Structure formats: C-alpha cells, structure tokens
Amino acid sequence: MALKITSKPKKQGSVVSPNAFAGKAEKPNERAVETVLGQSYVLWIQLIAELKRELRLDGEDWHSSGMKYGWALRLKKKDRNIVYLGPRGGSFMAAFVLGDKAVAVARESNLPSTVRTTIIEAKRYGEGTPVRIEVRKVADLKPVKILPRIKVEN
Secondary structure, three states, rough: OOOOOOOOOOOOOOHHHHHOOOOOOOOOOHHHHHHHHHHHHHHHHHHHHHHHHHHOOOOEEEEEEOOOOOOOEEEOOOEEEEEEEEEOOOOOEEEEOHHHHHHHHHHOOOOOOHHHHHOOOOOOOOOOEEEEEEOOOOOHHHHHHHHHHHHHOO
C-alpha cells in the first residue's frame, strides 16, 4: 500500500499561517473576522479606515479564488484593486500586485530594507510583482500604508 501525500511540504523558514477562512464557501461577516484576528482586529479596522480616507479608496468587497485559498477583503479605487487583506489566526496578510512603475518607486522608497529586498527578489508575473506582508503589530503597518500610496500614484 502506497502512502499518498496530499500537500507539498513547506520550505524551511517560510512559515505562513493559512487563511482563516480557507474551506469556507460563504464570505465572512465582521464578527467572524474580529474573532479570528483577535488583538490585531484593531489594526485591521485602523488600516482600512486610514487607507480609505487618505487614498480616497471607494470600494471594498470580499473575494475568494476558491475554497482552498480562503477569503480576502479587496480595497479598491474605482475598479482598480489596491490591496488584498487576508485574515489569519491572530494576524492578517496584506497582499499587493505592483506594476513596473510602482516597483521602481518602491525600490527607491523609505520602505524597510526587508520589504525592499522582498520586492527586488520577487518574481514578476504578467499582472505584476506580488508583495505580501503579514501584520501582527503596529510596526508592521508602516509598509502596508506606504505601498498602497505608491501603487495609487504609479
């Protein structure tokens, strides 16, 4: 009898918590998000409010690429996706897809060096360069506030 492996092993050092709503067919409600995020819920609410106000983001919706991947809140400006916020247990992932102009500006910006290195080393796809930042504490918000501005302006 052969052993069946159902998932790929994770790379050493790249432990990323799964989306809290993976396997759920229906989008999460606010109470479920608050419960999953715990103490980082305050950061979630603060970030959304600041980005909407400062960048005049005018749209948001829950999006899923499939049950396997879970749900993410998309913040938009007109019809342009600016940031995806994916709830994790006790934290959330902020994900961006940057175009070439935004990547060039981000590389020269005052982003933390770890974020700039991530951008420089990221593989470029047809739709752009993906950048993901996990938010657990207030200090994690700095690049997550800078990148949307760079994206909107470029």
